[in-house]
Amino acid sequence: MSLSIPAPLEAELDELVTRYPQKRSASLMFLHTLQEHFGYVSPEAVEWTAAKLGLAPINVFELVTFYPMFRQEPLGKTHIKVCRTLSCALAGASDLRKHFCEKLGLDAKAHVPQTTPDGNFTVEFVECLAACGSAPVVLVNDTLCEKVDASKADSILAEGKSGGAQLRAAGTLSK
């Protein structure tokens, strides 16, 4: 599978390189940008980035595997990140993630991000989302949902099933 980079995206990436004294310093920004575009960082994206920045592919792959925010596989359309750091852990983050997993038929014991076979949902644990005061906290795509109990969790899932488009609008979820 080869990677096809649309011209405007390549122009954006070329511009990124000019912001740094060394080409290789643009690696992380490249990966963010490519992930934003393709949804994940494929092996082809790693090779392309390396060639573009004059690096060996392993140098780029090290970054991709080091930072948890980089995905090596496509994610579900609705991406549920459950905070598991102290406040949220005390407020039941573990049960909350289990709830999501069970409702979606995912393995709650696995430590890695879980995606439903239909590609609609991904559930994973993340570290502190900086909203500790309203634990437990969940980030659904780009929407922060606070004090998430079982019923809020269910409405997140319902939203996701209905296309997830309203999630952003349904700011009410975070109240």
Place this chain on the structure above:
Amino acid sequence: MSATVTAENKPAPPPVERIKVKVDGREIEVPKTTPDWQGKPQATTMLQACAHAGVDVPHYCYHHKLPVAGNCRMCLVEFGTPVMDPATKKPALNEDGSPKIARSVLPYEPGTPRGAIACATPISPGMELYPGSPATAQMREAVLESLLINHPLDCTICDQAGECKLQEYSVEHGQAASRFVETKVHKPKAVDLGPRIVLDDERCILCTRCIRFTKDIVNDDALGIINRGSYNTIAAAPGRQFDNNYTLNTVDLCPVGALTSKDFRFKMRVWFLKETKSVCPGCATGCNIIIGSRENVIQRLEPRENDAVNGPWMCDSGRLDYKWVGASNRLKEVLVGGKPSTWQTALSEIGSRLVTAAPGSVAIVGSARLSTEELFLLKQLARKFDAITDVVEHLGEADRLLVHAEKAPNYSGARITGLAYTEAGINLPRIRAGIETGSIKSLVVVGEDLVAAGFSSDLLGRLSLLVVSDIVPTPTTSIAHYVLPGCAYAEKRGTFINAKGRVQKFMKAVEPPGTARPEWEFLHELVHQVTGGNGYSTIEGLFNLLARELAPLAGLEWSRLGDTGVTVTL
């Protein structure tokens, strides 16, 4: 003419300033700087100072021919530095007049000794190193314990067992019982890293020697550490192979059993191997090697460190090119007219036929795979019969690290002995023409297949005498009147002279098959027979004789060659 031994003719390097330090209470003087992995002078480290004192500091990531990484912490050593009197800016003294030493301690816990990594910490005048102190021992124990946390402890089936630094240091510095009750992190096993390398990630202690080697020595940035924290794993990029011509050096470098050679994996416990010092015959570089053999079979080749030639490395193609030595198709008996015969019959017949040959009707083709002694004997034969001589040229690719374009070990020997001219192979067309016109009637070939070198079987068939020595049957041996089975380099002793003029000896590791004999032995007999002269029946005597006769080698003796050879001016 006197010896032109360059190693001794070089101007002495300027003297290096020396400083005094104490190692476990013993004062020693060490050079202030020491060559680093690239040979550049750098401040001498604690580890190097301890080595001067004869004290071995355990280490994993440090390797004298790689950039310093300082990541394994195995080399932690407690130390102290002289206290300066702030008022006088002079060293403060104890009551007995000895310098006051401040032991290194943790800044936030002044009661606790703190070590420094000996591989990367420079020494300073008056410094005291305590590699034998209880605090140092405790640090080593702690480092080992943490390195072993996720280690599978599968020494019983590990290829490295017997030459594993983890095993060795655990015996010396480890604890008998594990305190670790948590679940070990499991990592990939038997990873196919490249065509010649298998990686067991669970055994890896993440010293990064392999990464630094391939990046900084080979210039192939192929390996890295992926994932985070205790999941750290050595890997190549997805879809990429660890495949350059030097990958097997990482197996030597890996201090544990993580990187293994597909060729040697599970073959043999290393302590069964007999080790013989030799020289790789793969190209004109002449890398120094150790042949590991057991019960007369070569099991592996490893590089032997020689800074004048190969450093501690060798190429993969040279390392893996040993199976032909013990191949089943080796020539095992003397053939006269295609029929099995004896050495005595063959040599006396060849001798008498050569003696009656008309002057100028004999040609001799040797091989740059032969030892200098053998080439020298062939040249003596040539002189006797006024024969035209040459060796066959084998050219291939060279690289920037070790591999030479000349694909045989002794072109320099062929030139120095005069068997070949400045360019190997330039006489071959003349020999071919001589056979065609009938002026050349007798041909002696040692170690080459002339049919492969462009002489047709028909042409060779016109010779009235064709004597061929080789180690395997070839189209040339198949039409020879006399076939003399010779030896592989690993089956005899001798010297090769590499492209830069390094005269190096190689030793015998295994016995030749059947009645095959070292070429120098039977050539010596033949020379003796046709010249009537007295010779030397030992390789030492033969080398000393040729060193007296060949100007570039003047002054050399077998015993002076040592294990790593001597460089002469070509």
